[in-house]
Amino acid sequence: MDHVISLRNVTKRFGSNTAVDDVTIDVPSGHCYAWLGPNGCGKTTLIRMMLGLARASSGQIVVRGKQVPSQGREALSRVGAIVEEPRFYPYLSGRANLEIWAAHQSADAKAAIGGALDRVGLSSRAGDKVGSYSLGMRQRLGVARALLNDPELLVLDEPTNGLDPAGLQEFRGMIRELVAEGRSVFISSHILSEVEKMADSIAIIEKGKVLASGPVEDLIRGGRQAVGVRVDDPGRGLPVLRGLPFAREVRETDVPGAYEVLVEELADDQLLATGRELFAAGIGVLELRPVRETLERRFLELTGDHAGELARAELGDVPPADDAPTGGTDR
Ligand SMILES: Nc1ncnc2c1ncn2[C@@H]1O[C@H](COP(=O)(O)OP(=O)(O)OP(=O)(O)O)[C@@H](O)[C@H]1O
Numbered sequence: 325m326d327h328v329i330s331l332r333n334v335t336k337r338f339g340s341n342t343a344v345d346d347v348t349i350d351v352p353s354g355h356c357y358a359w360l361g362p363n364g365c366g367k368t369t370l371i372r373m374m375l376g377l378a379r380a381s382s383g384q385i386v387v388r389g390k391q392v393p394s395q396g397r398e399a400l401s402r403v404g405a406i407v408e409e410p411r412f413y414p415y416l417s418g419r420a421n422l423e424i425w426a427a428h429q430s431a432d433a434k435a436a437i438g439g440a441l442d443r444v445g446l447s448s449r450a451g452d453k454v455g456s457y458s459l460g461m462r463q464r465l466g467v468a469r470a471l472l473n474d475p476e477l478l479v480l481d482e483p484t485n486g487l488d489p490a491g492l493q494e495f496r497g498m499i500r501e502l503v504a505e506g507r508s509v510f511i512s513s514h515i516l517s518e519v520e521k522m523a524d525s526i527a528i529i530e531k532g533k534v535l536a537s538g539p540v541e542d543l544i545r546g547g548r549q550a551v552g553v554r555v556d557d558p559g560r561g562l563p564v565l566r567g568l569p570f571a572r573e574v575r576e577t578d579v580p581g582a583y584e585v586l587v588e589e590l591a592d593d594q595l596l597a598t599g600r601e602l603f604a605a606g607i608g609v610l611e612l613r614p615v616r617e618t619l620e621r622r623f624l625e626l627t628g629d630h631a632g633e634l635a636r637a638e639l640g641d642v643p644p645a646d647d648a649p650t651g652g653t654d655r
Contacts (some may be wrong), residue, residue: 326352326353326354326436327350327351327352327353327386328351328352328353328354328387328388328476328477328508328510329349329350329351329357329374329385329386329387329477329508329510330349330350330351330384330385330386331347331348331349331350331374331383331384331385331386332348332383332384332386333346333347333348333382333383333384334346334347334373334380334384334385335347335381335382335383336369336370336373336378336380336381336532337381342395342531342532343368343369343532344366344369344370344373344380344532345532345533346383346474346533347383347532347533347534348534349368349425349527349534349537351508351510351525352508352524352525353476353508354503354506354507354508354653355503355508355509355523355524355525356500356508356509356511356522356523356524356525357508357509357510357511357523357525357526357527358504358511358512358513358519358522358523358525358526359371359510359511359512359513359527359529359601360512360513360514360516360519360527360528360529360623361512361514361525361528361529361530362479362514362530363514363604365514365529365530365531365532366480366529366531366532367481367512367514367529368407368408368481368482368512369532370512371405371407371479371481371510371512372407373385373392373583374387374392374479374510375392375400375403375405375407375479376392376393376396376399376400377407379393381414381441386399387399387400387403387477388402388403388476388477391631401473402473402474402475402476402477403475403476403477403478403479403482404469404470404471404472404473404475404477404478404479405470405478405479405480406467406469406470406479406480406481406483407479407481408465408481408482408503409459409462409463409466410462410463410465410466410469412454412462413454414453414454414455415453415454415455416453416454416496417451417452417453417454418441418446418449418450418451418452418454418457418461419437419441419450419451419467420584421454421465421469422437422440422441422465422468422469422472423437425469426472426538426540427470428605429472429473430473432473432474433472435472435476436472436473437468437472439471440468440469440471440472441468443467443468443471443498443501444464444465444467444471445464445494445498446461446464446465446468449461449647452456454474455566456536456585458485458486459485459486460487460488460491462486463483463484463485463486463487463495464491466480466483466494467480467483467498471502473552475507476507476508477507477508477509477510478502478508478509478510478511479508479510479511480509480510480511480512481512482512482514483495483511483512484515484519486505486604489505492518494498495522496521496522499511500522503524511523516623520540523540524539524540525537525538525539526538526540526543528543528623529648530626534564545615547616547618548584548586548615548617549586549587549588549589549590549614549615549617549622550575550584550585550586550587550590550614550615551584551585551587551590551594551595551597551598551612551613551614551615552582552583552584552589552610552611552612552614552615553565553582553583553585553601553602553609553611553613554579554581554582554610554611554612554614555581555583555607555608555609555610556581556607556608556609556610557581557607557608558580558581560605560607561581561583561602561605561607562574562583563608564601564605565598567601568585568597568598568601570585570587570588570592570594570597571585571586571587572586572587572588573585573586574586581610582611583596584615590614590616595612595613595614598612599612
């Protein structure tokens with residue numbers, strides 16, 4: 325398979341702090357690949373290295389078949405990027421900002437402005453000053469700018485920050501359209517639910533390390549499946565559960581009397597049989613439910629102590645983009 329980005333053992337240290345730790349991944353061409361992890365896990369640092377804005381301490385970075393940074397010019401010639409919050413002249417219109425940028429690029433970039441504004445749904449506001457734009461609109465204008473050089477690869481650092489649910493849905497549709505055109509998209513995020521429906525593949529990161537990566541469905545399928553059950557008499561219930569023919573393992577949970585009977589592949593029959601066996605043994609069933617691990621659960625498990633942060637983020641309390649420690653460097 326063709327890879328638009330290949331990283332081999334990429335590490336970045338800041339003094340004793342390892343921001344990116346021995347990362348090896350291949351990003352297939354024509355995919356949306358999400359780089360997912362809590363704030364401070366090294367997302368921006370990795371993206372800056374991929375774009376030749378920072379040097380790796382060790383490892384190899386290949387973008388579009390060329391080494392970065394040594395062949396950076398060729399590697400990055402058809403790459404559009406937003407790193408951290410995109411910056412614009414607030415007193416100029418969205419269109420004027422793109423015109424200034426395009427003037428430094430090519431005639432093709434200038435000709436692409438109208439189409440790019442359309443693409444991100446900003447045509448009707450393109451004449452308004454950027455200072456009057458919401459953060460979500462500035463993000464979209466950033467994507468428009470990144471599209472001007474007809475990129476094969478778009479690299480977007482937390483582009484969903486500041487988008488409301490409707491904006492997020494539009495954004496998702498836009499990314500899928502870009503992928504359908506054969507472009508590749510590398511997107512970082514700290515909110516799983518925002519990328520789950522957008523990405524083909526995901527890498528889950530913690531403290532600069534890749535904890536799990538692969539196609540979204542594989543990561544979900546890799547999760548556990550179980551019959552969740554709570555009984556009124558754990559002493560007698562547990563042996564019954566252990567005796568179920570499909571039980572691979574019976575796990576206790578934090579709730580007294582509640583167990584998870586892990587199975588290979590969960591089916592209704594197993595739920596029915598669990599209830600029937602317990603009932604036949606005279607054991608009261610207080611709860612019986614299917615447990616299918618979602619990617620979200622897996623993400624919470626993998627990133628454990630960041631669960632609170634994720635939950636807050638999902639309630640819409642997204643930290644402002646200028647929390648990022650690396651300062652503004654969008655291209
Ligand atoms: N220029 C720098 N000098 C020193 N440490 C840095 C520098 N840039 C980043 N770091 C550190 O590297 C780690 C990863 O930071 P990075 O900004 O890459 O994370 P992130 O996942 O993008 O976070 P956020 O979502 O908050 O932007 C952090 O501990 C950060 O403090």
